[in-house]
Amino acid sequence: MSFEVRTVKDLDEFSSAVFAIGQYFGLTPTEERMQRFLDQITAERMHAAWSNGSIVGGAGAFKFNLSVPGGDLPTAGVTVVGVYPTHRRRGVLRSLMRAQVDDAHERGEPLAALWASEETIYGRYGYGLASFCGEIKLAHEYTSFAQPFEPEGTIRFLEPEEARDAVPPVYERVRQLWPGMFSRSPLWWEHREIKDPEERREGAGPKRWVVYERDGSIDAYACYRHKPGWDEGSTVAQLQIVEALAATPTAERDLWAYLLSIDWKATVHAYLLPPDHALFLLLATPRRMRYRMGDSLWVRLVDVGAALSGRKYSAEGAVVFDVHDEFCPWNEGRWKLEDGAAARTDDDADIALSAQSLGSAYLGGVPFAALARAGRAEELKDGALTRADGLFRWDRHPWCPEIF
Numbered sequence: 365m366s367f368e369v370r371t372v373k374d375l376d377e378f379s380s381a382v383f384a385i386g387q388y389f390g391l392t393p394t395e396e397r398m399q400r401f402l403d404q405i406t407a408e409r410m411h412a413a414w415s416n417g418s419i420v421g422g423a424g425a426f427k428f429n430l431s432v433p434g435g436d437l438p439t440a441g442v443t444v445v446g447v448y449p450t451h452r453r454r455g456v457l458r459s460l461m462r463a464q465v466d467d468a469h470e471r472g473e474p475l476a477a478l479w480a481s482e483e484t485i486y487g488r489y490g491y492g493l494a495s496f497c498g499e500i501k502l503a504h505e506y507t508s509f510a511q512p513f514e515p516e517g518t519i520r521f522l523e524p525e526e527a528r529d530a531v532p533p534v535y536e537r538v539r540q541l542w543p544g545m546f547s548r549s550p551l552w553w554e555h556r557e558i559k560d561p562e563e564r565r566e567g568a569g570p571k572r573w574v575v576y577e578r579d580g581s582i583d584a585y586a587c588y589r590h591k592p593g594w595d596e597g598s599t600v601a602q603l604q605i606v607e608a609l610a611a612t613p614t615a616e617r618d619l620w621a622y623l624l625s626i627d628w629k630a631t632v633h634a635y636l637l638p639p640d641h642a643l644f645l646l647l648a649t650p651r652r653m654r655y656r657m658g659d660s661l662w663v664r665l666v667d668v669g670a671a672l673s674g675r676k677y678s679a680e681g682a683v684v685f686d687v688h689d690e691f692c693p694w695n696e697g698r699w700k701l702e703d704g705a706a707a708r709t710d711d712d713a714d715i716a717l718s719a720q721s722l723g724s725a726y727l728g729g730v731p732f733a734a735l736a737r738a739g740r741a742e743e744l745k746d747g748a749l750t751r752a753d754g755l756f757r758w759d760r761h762p763w764c765p766e767i768f
């Protein structure tokens with residue numbers, strides 16, 4: 365079955381397209397909320413599918429940059445993908461994915477990235493699982509650090525209006541260190557971070573903002589909520605960390621020391637933490653965090669040549685990939701990566717793999733050797749996997765601290 369797919373032209377069309385997924389979230393599509401969302405995504409980046417004159421599905425893409433190892437690339441931040449339950453499994457999603465990736469390609473965006481509601485959906489369109497993250501529930505009794513230390517800086521509360529100016533520069537500093545973080549526009553900061561409507565609190569209190577200062581520089585910040593509660597006279601309060609980011613190791617240690625020392629909580633809840641988060645080595649009993657890991661970013665190389673040339677590598681050397689990419693045939697074939705740049709080649713390939721697998725390896729979070737062990741990449745020359753892993757590895761696991 366074919367559908368007409370095009371971008372939306374006004375708030376009404378936008379709302380119907382977003383409500384394709386919105387209904388699964390139990391969303392009430394108020395005009396104010398839809399307008400706010402439209403301002404962020406923009407109509408020209410929101411595709412809808414029509415059947416018999418009605419919208420039956422939608423898919424949007426934020427325009428932002430994603431930090432990649434040693435670089436920062438324009439990326440289609442895929443979001444609000446949904447199909448009305450009346451039209452599922454008839455190819456609506458496929459039509460939307462087709463239009464969306466062609467659009468990103470025409471705009472010259474080398475990457476597309478997303479968070480998946482289910483792991484089974486996006487692999488067929490070339491998205492590879494590129495990073496992992498996890499949540500913690502740490503009991504107050506187990507917040508001791510492994511090594512004694514004296515904090516070297518100070519913590520200060522900010523009003524949300526002050527955070528609007530003070531916090532974004534720290535976020536940008538952290539983004540330069542960590543692959544996987546997307547750039548936030550002033551509009552994003554305003555609507556997604558600073559604004560704190562009651563409906564987003566889920567029974568917890570308002571956002572509290574703190575910054576950490578050392579030698580006159582703001583090196584870290586945290587945003588958190590208190591969720592008070594009592595059970596048989598004892599506190600069961602949660603401290604919910606919305607985001608805690610630090611631009612230096614000392615700041616990271618001191619910021620978490622502050623957060624974990626806050627009184628009257630029974631547990632600290634934090635989400636979307638990378639598997640190499642500093643807390644694993646800072647805490648005396650990291651097992652008590654009960655870290656539960658799942659998938660984080662899924663990455664699609666829209667343009668293999670530009671994407672591979674747009675990041676830095678951890679070693680010298682060359683590797684030739686034979687890329688299979690049915691969905692984006694312009695990527696199909698052999699690519700040689702040498703001296704940090706990728707180009708078409710007739711050389712024999714070292715590794716054969718799908719665009720999906722290359723998307724998994726791209727940010728340095730999933731080794732080629734692991735892909736090969738799972739039957740998702742094939743080593744065509746001895747030692748090629750080790751060589752490729754030497755190039756692609758990075759000193760940090762890719763981290764996306766917010767779902768978009």
Ligand SMILES: CC(C)(COP(=O)(O)OP(=O)(O)OC[C@H]1O[C@@H](n2cnc3c(N)ncnc32)[C@H](O)[C@@H]1OP(=O)(O)O)[C@@H](O)C(=O)NCCC(=O)NCCS
Nearest residue numbers: 388445446447452453454455456457458479480481482484
């Ligand atoms: C996921 C969703 C968008 C799929 O839309 P759809 O129009 O039914 O998908 P299509 O008919 O285009 O299916 C394309 C392919 O994906 C498969 N597929 C789609 N959704 C799937 C799912 N949830 N699990 C497993 N496979 C799925 C189809 O079987 C089909 O496979 P094929 O190409 O091998 O035949 C739709 O079910 C939906 O809106 N779900 C709820 C909201 C949601 O999860 N959105 C994603 C947010 S990240």
